[in-house]
Amino acid sequence: MTRLPLSRRRFMATSAGAALIAGASGLASPLRAAEPIKTAGIYTVPVEQQWVSRIHKAALTAQERGDVEYVYSENVSNTDYARVMREYAEQGYKLIIGEVFAVEQEAREVAADYPDIAFLMGSSFKQDEALANFAVFDNYIQDASYLSGIIAGAMTKSANIGMVGGFPIPEVNRLMHAFMAGAREMNPEIKFQVSFIGSWFDPPKAKETAFAMIEGGADMLYAERFGVSDAAKEKGVLAIGNVIDTQADYPETVVASAIWHFEPTLDAAIAAVNAGTFTAADYGVYSFMKEGGSSLAPLGTFEGKVPEAAMALVAEREAAIKAGTFSVEINDEEPKSS
Template sequence: MNSRKTVVTTLGGMIAASVLAAAPAAPTQVGFVYVSPVGDAGWTYQHDIGRKEMEKAMGGQVTTKFVENVPEGADAERVVRGLVTGGAKIVFTTSFGYMNPTEKVARAFPDRFFFHATGYKTGPNMGIYNARFYEGRFLNGVIAGKMTKSNIAGYVAAFPIPEVMQGINAFTQGMRSVNPKAEVRVIWVNSWFDPGKEREAALTLISQGADMITHHTDSTAIVQAAEEKHKENKNVYAFSYHSDMSKYGPTAQLTGTTHHWGAFYTRTVKEVLAGTWKGTNVWGGFKEGMIQLAPLNKAIPADVKALVQKEEKAMAAGKFHPFAGPVVAQDGKIKVPKGKTMTDAELGAMDYYVQGVASTLPKK
């Protein structure tokens, strides 16, 4: 009788062990922190598309969770910490102002992994990533320079950080590469997402003579404002940012600089799960597929389209750089001499306007 119990017990244990061994591992939780609502266009929308692409590519290996409309600062730290204590092994924080809160939480949880977009601080378990938005901005500027009638472009900007300065200056460089008379006027709204302020700024720039407008903010307000004015026979055109916003400006949007994060998110999560991640400092452009131009409006002349396509291919091949010298600051100082190209370190420290920007930079 005892021997039978032993056999039964042993067999039961073997079956249980077999079941446990066959049971799939629980999916890894991946968290995302967004600075604005997801919506259907814009910076956060593009990151959310990337999240979904990564989740699909990973099959059942991961589950994802996001928190949207999170203010930069102390509240961001609370949200990041909450994702980790709620089970997230990997967290992506997607706005510049999340950098210090992300770093603080990363130090507190050394067994978790954190990735911050657009910042510069890293750690043993914290990587950074960004896209070379300025490449697309230069090409947008080329189109603006060729098509403007007033020689004035308007730029609605969020905060005067290097990433935004790169975009303003690249757009200006592109515009003046084909039209030395062109100038760019900038209005700062001090917010990543405030459709009301963005719209007001766009209309102000248009009233000042801008017939080409663009933005480094998150909403569709600028493209919508341009569409409204275009319909009033003012021939105002716009360049979207983050997403293709042509459904909000089917006539006015000429193209835009769009961002693509899915491949990066998928690759990074795979590396973490495989135990092969050794640090991330990614800055990708046309070559890496992290930025693309939105479809070109049929209003763009054929020769301009050909020029833009030629310069895009040259950028992707590393044969052309938007900040190849000479690069001259607004005050006349030479930042990059002829024959040289601006380094990534110099790009990351950009805190000035180039010649061609007609506005005054806010004081720190």
């Protein structure tokens, strides 16, 4: 178990936080926090992994503000997940965050035993109103993925894009479909090679899968997993990043990235806990671009190298997404090669 040093400061509610909880109803005083909220993160992978790193970053930011006292456990196996949840609950943590995609039932059973603790968990399922202290979230960054797809569609010369994912769960599927839709905006004839490696963190396997796609004609890769951009760099093809910005690490390889910002999600939960209104809810909405939960990373070294027509379309669509006049389709079905 890895833990960070704790710091204590008085919580200062912001107008943004107040707006997030305005009109909310839910649990009463047991979930109200008078001091920085004792918060624990439980992760099945290293905190360096893309998805978890964004949760970890947001929690560290909240700790620096004095909103929470944050500790975490990483590399927790699925068989140990419920046990670790109970340990933190017994230690008096009031907000527990993590990802329960593989342990949904066990996690909800633990939450039911600790009704005075707020659980905010990444999940492929929705909230259960009967379990008032268990809220769910997911990274609905399809808006940014769609925009990155437009860029990919404009940059591929072979009209063949390789896509390497972890598991075909809704959270991954919707991002891939959005990316594919964006690419087809530039070239409806683009072909996609789609493969899942059956792991959230296996860079060597992701890299080998990407090599096979390059051999199959792909000159652009969608790097949903670590290892894919390494393959692209070695073979001299391009890549599109996901969740985090790796352009600085691959300046000649990663053209663009769809970024997830977990801060709006966590800030909403913090505000609700402090107000005593935390309840079963779907926090996925806070990942939408119009909520500040996702963005297209700066192009860095590729600034000025993407065709003007593509960048014009990106600007047009981004403005429309933020204005609420354009919606990117959310398709959670498993994507297939075409």
